[in-house]
Amino acid sequence: MSDRIEQLADQMTLEEQVSILSGEDFWSLPAIARLGIGKLRVSDGPNGARGGGSLIGGVRSACFPAGIALGATWNVDLLQDIGVALAEEVKSKSAHMLLAPTVNIHRSVTNGRNFECYSEDPILSADLAVAYISGLQSQGVGATIKHFVGNESEIERTTMSSQIDERALREIYLIPFEWAVKKAQTWGVMSSYNRLNGTFTSEHNWLLTTVLRDEWGYDGIVMSDWFGSHSTVETVNAGLDLEMPGPPRDRGQKLVDAVRSGAVTQATLRKRVIAMLRLMERAGSLDDHRPFEEHANDRPEHRALIRRAGAEAAVLLKNKGVLPLKGDGSIAVIGPNAKIAQIMGGGSAQLNAHYRVSPWEGLLKAVGEDRLRYAPGCTNHRFEPVLRGPFTAEYFANETLSGAPVHTEIQDDAQAFWIGHVGGGKVDPLHFSARISGTFTPEHSGAHRVGIYAAGFAKVFVDGKLIADAATNWTKGHTFFEEGCDEVVGVAQLEAGRAHQVVIEFVTKDFGSLGLAAFAAGIGLPLGDKDITEAVRAARDADTAIVFVGRNGEWDTEGSDLPSIELPGRQNELVAAIANANPNTIVVLQTGGPVEMPWIGSVAALIQAWYPGQEAGNAIADVLSGVQEPSGRLPQTFPVRWADNPAHSQDHEVYPGFEGKVRYEESIFVGYRHYDRLGLTPLFPFGFGLGYTSFALSDMVVHDAGFEADGDVAVGVTVTNTGQRAGSTVVQFYVSDDASSDPRPAKELKAFAKVSLDAGETADVTVKLDARAFAFYRERARHWLVEDGSFTLRAGLSSADLPLSAQLTRKTTLMLPV
Structure with missing residues (x-):
């Protein structure tokens, strides 16, 4: 510890000391101008450094492959290179710390956030995390490994108690964190939302002090997940250094009073302050007084790295001699993920990517348009496709949409995620209303589905008629981190080529755990039997059929677990029909984990491509064409069926949880350990993957x-x-x-x-x-x-x-x- 840190701590008033133990706003700590202490800023990760704060829109950023894709590379050198590149991204957003990596274990195949984590295995997770952190911190940017610990499900995650025996904690769930501390000297650890054996991790003395600091020798900081602090005295005394976000809910004057009353001692407070100042010194924020600026730096070297990593993550699971693509034959490109670039999962990891390359676009460059024919076949979205703008948003400084708007702006589409600075700063971000207006011009006439879901009260009007009402009977659902309702859908008859007027009315509501307001509105025309028939026709007429199926960030997302591991919609039916029509059927699967595959015996080849970042289509085309080797290996066991997974149980306390508890009954027998124990043969085992050589x-x-x-x-x-x-x-x-x-x-x-x-x-x-x-x-x-x-x-x-x-x-x- 430097003398300067000691001197600064001594010079600070009690109020100043307390001020740096909580955020000033959503993404930064307050500066202390009197002592020349600059503002520490953080940015969400782990597959990029998001600009603008909000999960939607904002300054564009490079989108790297998702965590499970990086896990599939089994390449520590690559992870270190990505850490170095992400440090450059963080700096372009004027930040000092990245909220990453995510290393929770793939306990259940249905966890909505598995895509963000590396593996079911603690050693693979730990090795990759060490490399990622080392690369990041080598450039002077702090890592914040998360979520410490027991956040292996998104169901009621802000209140659920993960009941885990100490042996399972030590041998499985704590290992990546232990290695991050002992081998990579991580500067930050983020506590999880959940309770651990009855106590919130943000105030868990055994976890934050006994294990982390006393046993492992950790000298970095522990910050809460956003709104994950639930007390003043308990969190400070247990070892939580930083409450996020700001302005403080549990600290500020409450902590000042606690110190003055003796509930928190001066010695304990000083430990927290010293830890924060040490972090600021390491990350360079102590003397960073530059004006806040964010830049969308689309670096060619990052493009190349993302493309290489995306290809290296691809796992070839089956190949009956049809890959790499040979000759100059015709190719039918089929499926809901063919022309839509599924580059990332949902939640706090999402960002506004510089660009998105779809598999169709990648194949166009690789083989030429003359060889390709396209048919969608079916859809796989969870929600109706978001309406694209422009839309005019009018903000009202009340919750009744009354009077004149206090701010008007243009937004790209009919969705918003409002936190912190809202409506030009002219409205209270938790108490306002907004009217969003625009048009929708359909390509085809017919009965369109109009959907809306919101963390707030929202309605959609089409041509002046109320079509979808997520306000009158609003009920908490599984969107927006469990702060939003499930999608409400109405039907509107729309005419091709006509610009139909669309108006969304939004009013804030009281929040549960997370202080946010959000909505998303979409319109879609359902696909049916004729679309599958058209896809079959295209496959039958081609030499090779490539079917792009899977999920997207609506399914694989923070805040919501999966209802099953079946492919959504009619995708299984589509794959089976295409395989029946063409013996040279290749399936490219994009998901954040395994799916059941009733058609696996019928297809000629299968590639698991995950969510490979903004270069998705190019990386996939590189593998299909043979320019790059599919050198990925499974970081998670793929079971034949969901019921084979260790967390699947008739006892709801085992999963998804019951009466506030989720019991890790399988203890240390997670992933392949479970299948070995029961003698179950998985669909594809842990570590498996083929290549184009032997x-x-x-x-x-x-x-x-x-x-x-x-x-x-x-x-x-x-x-x-x-x-x-x-x-x-x-x-x-x-x-x-x-x-x-x-x-x-x-x-x-x-x-x-x-x-x-x-x-x-x-x-x-x-x-x-x-x-x-x-x-x-x-x-x-x-x-x-x-x-x-x-x-x-x-x-x-x-x-x-x-x-x-x-x-x-x-x-x-x-x-x-x-």
Whole structure:
């Protein structure tokens, strides 16, 4: 700690000290001009640095692949490069910290936020998080790893208590955070919304002080998730340094009073202040007095990195010789995700991307328009397509739409997410009304569906007639982080080519947990049997059919879990019909996790492309055409059906939660550990992925001279590219405890290495394992334990393909501290 920090803390008044322990507004802390302390600013991540604050609109930003896509790369070097690039993005938004990475574990396949997280496995998540944080902080931008801890579902997440035993916490859920602290020295940790075993994580002394600071030696700051602080004295005393956002709800004068009364001691307050000043010094905000400016820097090198990462994330799950695309035959491009670029999930990770490349656009550049024919087939949206503008928005400084508007502006489309600065700053952001007016000109005549959902009271009028009413009987639903209602849909007969008048009326309402106002309005014309028939005709007439299906950010989103893992709408029907019409059917799947695939036996090839960022279409076309190798490997097990997942249960307390509790009954048996335990064969195992070449492993060598003394082992294998072209693979190393006194998984991933080789090339790969790789957490004694007896090391290319093994033995036990 520098002398300057100590001196500043000593010079600050009580009120000044308290002021930097909460936000001034949604994205920044207050400056202290008297002492020359600049304003610390943060920006949402993790797949970009959002400009403008709001989730909708704002200054444009580069959109990188989603977390699960980065997890599928299994490439720590790539994650470090992305961290460096994101630091540049953060700086372009005049910010000092990125609210990222997200490392919660894929406990349930239905978690709406899985797309934002890396994996079901703690070691894969931890390794990638360390690389991401290291890259980011190497450029002087702080990371804020989140959400600490137990936020594995979006259902009632602001109040739900995650009931997790300590062994599962230590062995699964805490590992990415522990590595971020010990190996990457992260500057920030964000507490989760939920309770952990009955106590809000933002005021959980065992979590924030005993584990994080005392055991791990953490010297960074802990900030609340937005509106995730619920008390004054309890949060400060437990170890929460920063309440966000501002203006403060639990701090400010309340904290001043608590210090003066002795409920919070001067010593405790000073710890929080010192932590904040240390962060400001590290991130450079102490002396940053530049005017706030945001820039949309569309950097060519970031475009190239995003495109490369998107292609590397693609996982080839099946290929009967049809990929990469060959010759100059005709291609039918089919499906709801073909001409719409699904680049990211929904929620706080979303941003206003510089551009979006759709798969259709990518294929146009790759193979030329003459070879392509398009048919949508069906839709997959959760809500009616948002109306595109321009729209005129009139704001009223009341909740009755009365009098003259106090501010008028133009917006791009019929949606808004209002936080902080609203209506030109002329209205109270939680108490106002607005009228949004524009037109909609349909391409076809017919009965159109008009939808509206809102965190507030909203109505849609078409040509002066009320069509959709989300005000009169407003009921809380699953939109806008559970602050909004579910979509209300009406029907309007519209005429092709005619500009129909559309007016949306919006009035704020009292919020539950998160202080925001928002709405989205859309109009769509349903597709039917004739559209599937047209798609089948296009497929039958083509040499190859590529079907682009999946979900989008309406389904894979913060604030809402998935109702199932079936493809939405009629997509399963569409894929089956296309496969029946054309034996060379390729499916490109874009989702934030697994789906059930009743058609898997009928298609010739399958690629999981996730949400690969703004270069989506180019990255996908690179893989389809063979310009890039699909070198991704699954970071999450794909079950045959949802019921096979470890969190699926007839007991609602196990999932989705009951009476405020969600019980992690499976404990340490998450992901592939669960399938191994029950002998279930998944659709595709953890770590699986094909390529355009092949690899063989041989000659496993174990160096265990130090195993008895300190638990250290080095394991090596030889990797050979046995195919006809260059490519890459991921060598995975698993550990099994052959006879443990406590139940342990059949095997656990403990190390991995991504290897790129030319055709016929051979390389030796060696990884090092420390004692923790062989230990389990003994909850009764509160230490890690490596027992005496035999262990088996396995190496292979997925959790179900481990051809090499070796056994090693200990004569004594080894106890390791927490």
